[in-house]
Structure formats: C-alpha cells, structure tokens
Amino acid sequence: MGRQEVIDAAINQYALNGYHGATLQKIAQEVGIKPASVYFYYKNKESLFTAAFQRILDRHFAQMKKIMKEVEDRHIEVIFHSLLDGTVSYHKENTTETTAYISLVTSPIPEIKEFIQKYMLTFNDWLKESLYSNVKRDYPHISEDEIAKINKQYILIANGVFWGIHLYKDDDFAEQIHLAREMIANVLHQIPAKQ
Numbered sequence: 006m007g008r009q010e011v012i013d014a015a016i017n018q019y020a021l022n023g024y025h026g027a028t029l030q031k032i033a034q035e036v037g038i039k040p041a042s043v044y045f046y047y048k049n050k051e052s053l054f055t056a057a058f059q060r061i062l063d064r065h066f067a068q069m070k071k072i073m074k075e076v077e078d079r080h081i082e083v084i085f086h087s088l089l090d091g092t093v094s095y096h097k098e099n100t101t102e103t104t105a106y107i108s109l110v111t112s113p114i115p116e117i118k119e120f121i122q123k124y125m126l127t128f129n130d131w132l133k134e135s136l137y138s139n140v141k142r143d144y145p146h147i148s149e150d151e152i153a154k155i156n157k158q159y160i161l162i163a164n165g166v167f168w169g170i171h172l173y174k175d176d177d178f179a180e181q182i183h184l185a186r187e188m189i190a191n192v193l194h195q196i197p198a199k200q
Contacts, residue, residue, distance in 0.1 A: 008046050008056075010036050015057045020104035024054065024114050051116040058109060058117060061102045062124050066131075068095050073135050081143045084136070085159055085189045089166055093182065096170050107171060132160065146199040158192045 014035040018027035029050060033040040047053035072091040076084050096103040109121065136156045144152075162185050169181045 011043060011046050011053065012057045012060055015053050016061065016105045017101055019054065019057070019108060020101045023108055023112060027054075029053075051114075054114070055117055055120055058106070058121060059124075061106055062121075062128070064099070064102070065095060066128055069128075069132070077135075077139065081136070081139045082189060082193055084139055086186060089163055089182070089185060089189070092163060092167060093170060096167065103170070129160070132156075144196055147196055151196070155192055155196075159189065162188050162192075 011032065014032045015027060017035065018031050021027070022031070029040045029043050032053075033043050043053065047056065068091060069088060072087050073084070076087045079087075109117070113121070133153075133156050136159060137152055140147075140152045140155055166181065166185050169178060173181050
C-alpha cells in the first residue's frame with residue numbers, strides 16, 4: 006500500500022460521493038488502512054485531492070501530447086480528428102477519473118480551484134501553440150486572427166464532445182462525434198483559398 010493506492014481510492018470516492026462525501030475514513034477503508042494513516046502520505050484532505058487531480062490532469066495531458074506527436078506531420082484536419090478521438094477514447098477508458106473531474110469542474114473546491122485553473126491555462130496554452138503551428142503550416146496565407154479563431158472553434162467543439170461523453174450513449178454519442186467531425190471540416194473548408 007502506498008501513495009498511488011491512496012490516490013486511487015480518493016479519486017474513486019470523489020467520483021462516487023463528491024468532495025465532502027469522500028471522507029478520509031471512506032478513503033482509508035477502501036485502501037484497508039486506518040484513517041490516521043492517510044496523514045503519513047498527505048498532510049490534509051486538500052493536499053490529497055490536489056495530488057489526485059494533478060495525476061488525473063497529468064495523465065490526460067501526457068496522452069494529448071502523445072497523440073500530437075504521432076500526428077504532428079499530418080494535415081491539421083487529421084490532427085483535429087486524432088485529438089478528438091483521443092479525448093473520447095481516454096475519457097471512456099478512465100471513467101472514474103473523468104467522473105471525478107466533472108464533479109470537480111461543476112462544483113469547484115475553493116482550496117483546489119486555483120490549482121485547477123492554473124493547470125488548465127497551461128494545457129490550453131500548449132494546445133493553442135501546437136494547433137497554431139500546424140494550422141499555420143497548412144494554411145500559411147491566413148491571418149493570425151483567423152488562426153486564433155480556428156483554434157478557438159476547435160477547442161469549443163472538443164469541449165462539447167467532452168461533455169457529451171456523459172450526456173449521450175451509444176448511437177446518440179456516435180452521432181455527436183460525426184457532427185463534431187463535420188463541424189471541424191466546415192471550419193477548415195471556410196478558409197479562403199490562397200490568392
């Protein structure tokens with residue numbers, strides 16, 4: 006038993022019960038230790054959940070970087086689709102973490118909110134920079150403002166798909182993915198031809 010098991014239990018309890026319901030007693034019970042033993046690893050509940058969400062976000066970020074590296078030489082539409090598919094796949098494979106993350110986003114904990122905001126700004130900056138260079142490579146004739154707009158449109162679509170993972174099931178979700186792909190294609194097809 007170690008830190009990872011405590012973090013796993015914290016994430017599971019958060020997904021099941023939210024922050025206030027995910028007591029140290031429930032976390033310890035899930036791991037099979039006494040509640041006081043949690044303090045051996047973390048000084049308080051906030052530091053435990055900060056570490057738990059750090060892990061969730063780091064794993065997601067690492068997966069997005071991996072996908073980007075695999076497709077960075079492809080056309081931007083392929084990159085957009087690969088990131089979209091990767092997001093869906095990652096969150097469907099990690100449902101407990103995703104449920105905990107959604108719970109955190111919809112009911113932010115004041116003690117952890119600033120940490121999450123800083124982290125998301127770092128991720129968004131990386132994504133914008135990565136997408137910017139790829140859009141610029143494939144459409145060198147368009148303006149900086151147009152590139153920024155395309156990036157924002159993609160992020161808006163991807164955010165919608167993320168929330169759709171829990172709102173739609175099976176065929177309905179497949180339709181949402183199909184529509185997201187169409188929207189991405191429409192965004193790119195509206196780029197004026199090189200003059």
